[in-house]
Amino acid sequence: MRVATVENPLRLAVFISGSGSGMQALLNHQSSKPCLHETTLVVSNIANASGIGKAKTQNVKTITIELDSMISGKEERREAHEISIMAALEEHDIEVVILSGYMRILSPFFVRAWKGRLLNIHPSLLPKYPGAHAHRDALADGATVTGCTVHLVDEGVDTGPILAQSQLEIHPDDDEESLSERVKKLEHKLYPKTIDDYVENAL
16 A cells, blocks of 8 residues: 555545445545545445435545346346446545445455455444344343444455454443444544554554
8 A cells, every 4th residue: 555645645435325424424534634545436335325415515426336136146246246346446546445334245356356455344342243233232142332343354244353443331221223323423433533543554
C-alpha cells in the first residue's frame, strides 16, 4: 500500500446494503479535518438502499451492482457479481475497500485479490458472536458486555486479524434493537479512527 498524503489521500470504496449510517459517519469524519483517505466510491448491492442518497448529497460517486438473476447457477451468479464489482473498483482506482453494513459474504476469489486492503466492522467483540445475528446471540448467551470489532477480512466469516475493538455493558432491559442502536454509536466512532490508524500504518 502506498504512502498517502493529505494532498493525495488513499482512495476508498465503501460497500453498503442499507441505510449507510456507518458510511455517513466516515464521510463526516473525512470532511471534519485533513485526512489521509477519502471515500471516492460507494458500492451498493441493493438498488433502493437509502445510503445511496446520503452519498449523493455529499457528491460521492455511487454505483449499484445487483446479482444478475438471469444467471441460473448460484456460484456463477456470485462470481459474475464480484467480477463486475472488481471492474468498477479498477475503473475508479480504488485502493482500499471498506465494508459498512454490506450484507453479502465475499468469496475467497474476491478476498484474495484485496487481502490486506479489505476492512470490516462487526457488532460484537470477536471472536465472540460472529455471523449475521451478533446481538441476538449475545443476548441469548446472557453476555454482560459486547461491542464492535474492526478487522481485516480473510477467507473465513469474521475471522480476519483484529485491528481495534470498543466495548459497552449490556443493560438488563436491552433487546436486539436497543443494543444495536448503542453499538452503532460505538461503531461510528471506532471505524473512522481505525481507518486513520490503518492508513497511517500505526497499528
